[in-house]
Amino acid sequence: MTRPRSTLILTQSEIDRLIDMQTAIRVIREAFIAQARGETSMPPKVYLDLPGYGDFRAMPSALRRPAVCGIKWVNVHPQNQRKGLPTVMGTVILNDPATGFPLAVMDGLSVTRLRTGAAAAVAIAALARSRMARVGLVGCGAQALSQLEGLLQVRRVDRIAVWGYRRGEAARFCRSAGRRLGVTLIPVGTVNACVKDADVVITLTPSRRPLVRREWIRPGTHLNAIGADAPGKQELDPQILREAVLIVDEPVQAMHGGEINVPLRKGQLTRRAIHATLGEVLLGRAAGRTRADQITVFDSTGLAVHDVALGYAIYRAALRSRSGHPVTLFSS
Secondary structure, eight states, rough: OOSSOOEEEHHHHHHHHHHHHHHHHHHHHHHHHHHHOOOOOOOEEEEETTTTTTTEEEEEEEEEEEEEEEEEEEEEOOOOOGGOOSSOOOOOOOOTTTTTOEEEEEHHHHHHHHHHHHHHHHHHHHHSSSOEEEEEEOSSTTTTTHHHHHHHHHHOOOEEEEOSTTTTHHHHHHHHHHHHHOOOEEEEEHHHHTTTTTEEEEEOOOOOEEEGGGGGOOOTEEEEEEOOOTTEEEEEEEHHHHEEEEEOHHHHHHHHSTTTHHHHHHHHSSSGGGEEEEEHHTTTSSSOSSTTTTEEEOOOOOHHHHHHHHHHHHHHHHHHHHHOOOSSOOOO
């Protein structure tokens, strides 16, 4: 790495110009593989609880190739919508591991949305059936658009059913996202109607009770469980997890705050239910889907190493943009 002389400050609008979803998917896929190879370092998330308000999470990590380290400092404040503020905000700081010099400080919300959508797309490409037509989107908050953007990079779909918590929320999302994505989105009134005929189900809620029942899921369905990212959260009937090929992004983090955290604590699931990590599947060390009728689940908790990998790709793109010279976004 050429020793930097200044720290780049990158805003949300700059990030949106510098990188697209297709590039993000490639970067995140390589980061999953690097993680499975042992080429990353990622201590557990540190939670700072703020009773009555929300919490902060500190997420440090480092990659060997490219040589970069950093941290994401992100908050979750559920009542912020009432105050006209985003529920989730964050900042990503990148450092040169050889000197500690701060390479960049960038908007963490853009990075989070992009990397979560890209990670989900990598899981769908690896685990969902290749021929699929219908998608069920359970929840239509801040993450929903990037989830669909990632999905549409790896699969063609005919119909996307959307359910939202609040009255009219799904209809509004379907109108805006449908125009932007050029696909058919249909608002539905119940979770059952959203998921019952789906080939892929994506759950994006902060729920603390199961929303998706086992009897609504047909054979061959793939589920991306995205919403559970802290202890006590869950979106899926534990019976789905017991019967599925269960893939996680990182076992310790998933057991602490992912979709499996509540069933594990209640004795409804055991550690042995985890089949593999997604990185192991991508490397060929573990099988993912082996039959068309299997139910597969990806438990996504959000990995700091993905924030740093994607942040570094954005940083390099910014250098290229400002210098006019080609820069490789990521090398494996």
